[in-house]
Amino acid sequence: MMNSLKIRKLLPSDGLAVTQLYFDTFGIKVDPSYWEWKYINNPSGQIYTELAFDDDRCVGQYAMLPMSICVDGVETDTLVALDNMVHPDYQRRGILKQLEKALAEDRPNNIPYFTFLNENSFPMYIKHFGWTYMGPLDVFMKPLGVSSLAMRNRAWGILNPFFAAYRRFHANRDNHLTAEPFTVFGEEIEALWNRTKASLGVTLNRSQRFLQWRFSEAPIAYEKYEIRDHGDLRGYAIVRMQEKFRLRIGWLLDLLVDNMDDVNTYANALLAVEERLLDRCDFLSLISPSINYEKEVKHAGFKKVPKGFLPHQFYFCVRRNDYANVAVLDREHWYFTWSLHDVL
Numbered sequence: 001m002m003n004s005l006k007i008r009k010l011l012p013s014d015g016l017a018v019t020q021l022y023f024d025t026f027g028i029k030v031d032p033s034y035w036e037w038k039y040i041n042n043p044s045g046q047i048y049t050e051l052a053f054d055d056d057r058c059v060g061q062y063a064m065l066p067m068s069i070c071v072d073g074v075e076t077d078t079l080v081a082l083d084n085m086v087h088p089d090y091q092r093r094g095i096l097k098q099l100e101k102a103l104a105e106d107r108p109n110n111i112p113y114f115t116f117l118n119e120n121s122f123p124m125y126i127k128h129f130g131w132t133y134m135g136p137l138d139v140f141m142k143p144l145g146v147s148s149l150a151m152r153n154r155a156w157g158i159l160n161p162f163f164a165a166y167r168r169f170h171a172n173r174d175n176h177l178t179a180e181p182f183t184v185f186g187e188e189i190e191a192l193w194n195r196t197k198a199s200l201g202v203t204l205n206r207s208q209r210f211l212q213w214r215f216s217e218a219p220i221a222y223e224k225y226e227i228r229d230h231g232d233l234r235g236y237a238i239v240r241m242q243e244k245f246r247l248r249i250g251w252l253l254d255l256l257v258d259n260m261d262d263v264n265t266y267a268n269a270l271l272a273v274e275e276r277l278l279d280r281c282d283f284l285s286l287i288s289p290s291i292n293y294e295k296e297v298k299h300a301g302f303k304k305v306p307k308g309f310l311p312h313q314f315y316f317c318v319r320r321n322d323y324a325n326v327a328v329l330d331r332e333h334w335y336f337t338w339s340l341h342d343v344l
Helices: 013-024 032-040 093-106 120-129 147-152 153-169 186-197 209-216 265-279 289-298
Strands: 005-009 048-054 057-071 074-081 113-117 132-136 140-144 177-181 203-205 223-229 233-246 249-256 283-287 315-319
Touching: 005 093, 013 032, 013 048, 013 057, 013 147, 032 057, 048 132, 048 177, 113 120, 120 132, 120 315, 147 203, 147 265, 186 209, 186 233, 186 249, 249 265, 265 283, 265 289
Parallel strands: 074 113, 249 283
Antiparallel strands: 005 048, 048 057, 057 074, 057 203, 113 315, 132 315, 140 283, 177 223, 223 233, 233 249
16 A cells, blocks of 8 residues: 555545546546535535545545434434545555545444445445445336437437327326425425325435425525425425436436325326426436335336346445344335435
8 A cells, every 4th residue: 555645534625636536436527516515515414524645636535424314203313325436546455445444433333324336336335344235226217208319310209109198098187286396395395294204114304404405505406396286285306307328317306295105196296297397308217215116106107127228236235233223224114216315
């Protein structure tokens, strides 16, 4: 190991060094305002981050961000491991192990941790860091059209009538739910969360303050919709529109509705959001909240994406540590959305 390597904690002035490391490692440019929002302005508590420097060059990071989850309605602090990386020129030198060891000296051990790993980091976390593999995540997509492809090549437009017929087949003409745009997470949504959280098992704590930070203060464009039934609030949905794979995809980052056990409520909420996205995206994508919800997802016309079509797999892992409730190690006790998976 090079003698110039130093391990130290994150400083507020490290934004440029870390974003450069992110680009060197993944080839993705991260705006400094995004880094500051996620690491410095995070309202959930102390951030645990260790950095490796070779002289003035940042060559590694191990980060755990604080979040809050609910376990059967009880709010619980947690840490999510993400953005952990080592510069390509410094890999296979044990740097990530050094960073993890340094961070372990400070982080609490009476709370659970969770993370989502790719193929490269998965073996390290399981064999050396003590995490438990909970199983893969199922991704579902529904075709809404091929408008973006048709703009490049008119021939693709021939598929739009077939997709329209597919949507009509899965539509519910008696659907009373509508998706209405909103800007501020108000008291109605806070009340919605308080009356539904006990029924969701293990899931992200959707407090009003967290949702405002996550989806309103982020330097990212999100579309926010209230799900209403004749004026009464029944839920909310968060969508991010993105060009990817030469397609315009709507990522359904979060969906929460009351009466979650009713197939019509959940499926109709998906259909209401879909109506807002027609002619603006080609596919709507979501993570199935759990196996118990797959029937509702399929009822709305979503199809599971075969693993071979995904650019990479998502390895969901948990460390229970000294946390008493073993429910966090039950994969089917979790309620998933894209917002739990990553800070997109």
